[in-house]
Amino acid sequence: MLTLLDLFSGCGGLTLGSKMAGFxxxxAVDIDPILSSSFGxxxxxxxxxxxxxxxxxxxxxxxxxPNGVSGVVGGPPCQAFSGMGKGLADDPRRSLLGEFFRIVSTVKPAFFLMENVPGLVFPNNRPVLDAAINSLGSSWEIIGPIILDASDFGAPTKRRRVFVFGFDKRKMRVPTLNDLVESDAYRVSVEDAIKDLTVASAVAGATDLWRYGSDSVVSPYAQKMRSSSGQFTGHQLTEHKPSTLERFAxxxxxxVDPVGKYKRLSWAGLCPTLRAGTGSDRGSYQAVRPLHPVENRVITPRECARLQGFPDDFIFHSxxxxSCRMIGNSVSPIIAEALLRNIRNFLKGPSDNEML
Known part of the structure; x- marks a missing residue:
């Protein structure tokens, strides 16, 4: 059995992707009670x-x-390295990157996968990453840091993130970079991802429960995301002021809305990177959500989840x-599944199917 330790798990984007990949x-470990509240x-x-x-x-x-794990995965908090934030050198969250690598050294898995924002490789942040990587022993083969985009793996969002991979040469075969990023995924558009939700309707008498409409055209992506029950949560529509609606129109x-900087999604395009905003400890700033392609409103949490790669039966905050913070902080399950499937191929012996 292939097993993982999932650090900074949040709501479980990496957890879901790894499950789909057969791990x-x-x-799973996380300290944030809000972002991890629906994990269980x-x-x-x-x-x-x-x-x-x-x-x-x-x-x-x-x-x-007690039995160790095959791999350690995680996305240490990115705000201290993000190009969107202040990136303060004394931000205590910067030290959590080193904690990830310390735990890798302690647990001694066959591999690790770490995800973070592109700002991690900026000149002012790169020494922190290099020092953390250098803390590992000589048995580790490191690939990265490399910036990968979730849309290249079948997610309908343009989400560029830094990945670092490590492989213990004593415990598994080491893939090449091409092996790791191999994908035959097709490009998924915003229309493929969320258009069927435009005819969803609220379930009478229920709070935040929705059912699919009788849309005759459902894309393969949307069909895969739909819940087997025909119902889902998290589709609350935001009510905007009349003046805001006029502006959105x-x-x-x-x-882009020139006042609030809301980006209008294009049916044929990709969703821009969904941001998380901040918790109450950092000022409770809400990230700007994109506008729906044809409706004059911001997209719902469920539409955000679809665009990030979460299925409709996945539960977020009430x-x-x-909910949007959870999604914006998460690793897309789609890229997580693809990368871990590729890694899984190298956890097999060179001439048979026996797992190492």
Whole structure:
């Protein structure tokens, strides 16, 4: 059985992607009670630890993972490295990058996968990454950092992120970069992703419960995302002021509202990177959501989730704000699945199908 330790799991984007790729998460860890609040609902069989990863010393990790794991995955908090934020050198979250690599050294998996924002490789941040990588032993073969876009792997969002991969040469065959990024995914548009939701209707008498409409054209992507029950949550429509609606009506597909900087999605295009905003500890700033291609409103959490690659039966927070924070902070399950499937191929022996 191929097993993982998922650090900074949030709502579970990497957890879902790894599950679809055939891995079992032995333990997920996150300290944020809001961003991880729905984790148990989505992964009831996965052990979850609400803790600061800095508290995971060798003895505690051994007790939590007595049989070790095949891999360690995670996306350390990115705000300290983001080009969108202040990127302060004294931001305590910068140290969490080193904690990820410390835990890799302690747990000794066969591989690791780390995701972060492109700002991590900016000149002022790169030394932090290099120092963390250099803390690993000589048995590790490192690939990256490399910037990958989720849209190249079948997600309908233009989401560029830095990935770093590491492989213990003593425990598995080492893939090449081409092996890791191989994908036969087709390009998925905004229309493919969310157009069928325009005819969804609220379930009478229920709170935040929706059912699919009788749309005769449902794309293969949307069909894959739909829940088997025919119902879903998280599709609350935002009510805007009349003056705001008038302003939105003037924004064409692909255009930008000059006042609020809302980008109007294009049916034929990709969704721009969905941002997370901040929690109450950082000022409670809400990230600007894109405008729907034809309706004069921002997109709903469920539409955000579809565009990020989450299926309709995935549960988020009961509020719009925190649901969108969860999605904006997550790794797209689609790119996670693709990368981990490619890694899985190298966890097999060179001449047979036996897992190492």
């Amino acid at each position: 079992v998460t032995e333990l 609902a989505n992964f009831p069989a996965t052990p979850f630890l609400a803790a600061d990863v800095a508290s995971l010393n060798s003895a505690r990790l051994k007790a939590l993972l 003037l924004v064409p597909q692909g255009g 509020t719009v704000w925190h």
